[in-house]
Amino acid sequence: MTNSKDFFQNYSYKNFLIHHYHQVTSTNDLAKELLNNRQIFANEIILSDIQTIGKGRMNRQWQSPLGNLYFSLCVDLSMINSQFLSTLPLFCGIVLNKTISNLSAKKLNILNKWPNDLLIENKKIAGILVENTTINDNQKLAIIGIGVNINNNPNNTRFASGNLSEFDLKISNLQLLEKFLDEFDNFFKIWEKFGFKNLKKIWLEKAYQLHQKVTINLGKDNQQNLFTGIFNDIDEYGNIIIIKDQKNFTISVGDVS
Numbered sequence: 001m002t003n004s005k006d007f008f009q010n011y012s013y014k015n016f017l018i019h020h021y022h023q024v025t026s027t028n029d030l031a032k033e034l035l036n037n038r039q040i041f042a043n044e045i046i047l048s049d050i051q052t053i054g055k056g057r058m059n060r061q062w063q064s065p066l067g068n069l070y071f072s073l074c075v076d077l078s079m080i081n082s083q084f085l086s087t088l089p090l091f092c093g094i095v096l097n098k099t100i101s102n103l104s105a106k107k108l109n110i111l112n113k114w115p116n117d118l119l120i121e122n123k124k125i126a127g128i129l130v131e132n133t134t135i136n137d138n139q140k141l142a143i144i145g146i147g148v149n150i151n152n153n154p155n156n157t158r159f160a161s162g163n164l165s166e167f168d169l170k171i172s173n174l175q176l177l178e179k180f181l182d183e184f185d186n187f188f189k190i191w192e193k194f195g196f197k198n199l200k201k202i203w204l205e206k207a208y209q210l211h212q213k214v215t216i217n218l219g220k221d222n223q224q225n226l227f228t229g230i231f232n233d234i235d236e237y238g239n240i241i242i243i244k245d246q247k248n249f250t251i252s253v254g255d256v257s
Contacts, residue, residue: 008049013178014185016043016073020174023050027072028131028145035074035135035143042076042141047177054147067151068163069173073184077132077140080192085132085142086252087196087238089116092128092144094202095187099180100126100148104169111208114231114240114256119208123162125149148176159257197236204234209256216242218254227251 011018019040024030027046034040048071051064064070077085093112100118101110111119118126129145149163150173164171171179190198204210209231218225229244239252 011174013181016045016181018045018047018071018174018177021046021048023052024048025053026051026145027054027070028129028143029053031072031074031143031145032131032133035133035141038135040074042074045071045073045177047071047173049173051147063154064147065152069146069148069150069176071146071173071177073144073146073181075142075144075188077142080140081195083237084191084195087191087199087236088130088142088144089128090114090203090234090238091187091191091196091199092116092130092146092184093118094199095183096126096128096146096148096180097206098187099176099183100164100169102183103171103176103179104167106168108167108169110206112203112206113208114234115238116255117159120162120164120167123153123160124157125153125162125164146180150176195236196238200234200236207231207234214242214256216240216251216254217257218251226257227254231256 006021006023008020008022011020027048031046050066051070054064054070093116096118097110097112101108108120113119116128117124126148131143133143134140149161150171151163151165153161153163212231214231216227218227229242232243233241235241235250239250242249242251
């Protein structure tokens, strides 16, 4: 998966330990491997300058050239109510949205695209992939993988993409990661204790296409797996609620396309 020459150095930041690599296949895959081998633990992070096989949701590739932020944060879920877990991608979206908003000198309209993307001016600038794993037979952890386009972005993507530099936000990957961790610490205490219900309003205030007609891709990129209706709400479990034919439909898996 990786080798010693790809490893750069370790950093300690607050109660987090960051393992910085020049290049890996996937930060999530490496984090999972090291967790299973008991080489890293909760509150440890895999940060890489490049991913050769970056991953997005629904087995999509996340293009990961030099100049952007790619990291995976390992979080202990042992004390978390299992009902809260489905909202973790939306929770991380709130944290990342807040992080980037606070860094920008001008007021950017950063939107949350259900369930796991961030947009600026209808361009995707970040994505989140959460994968759960178990170690030591019963310790549940989440691997939170996040990619942010800082200096460049892919072309010819399903959804238009952009990067932070085109919106006059200049920052290194490590600086952006540290700012994210500051916000993560603040919001995690709320999510851990109360779940998503106290954060739902914050997410909806920046929701892409709220109360407008949307199409949900239900998991496969073909016309038979598309569901169209009015984006009405999300529930406390992070599911999107769509109105179609004057009926409410609750959808748990998919994305707004």
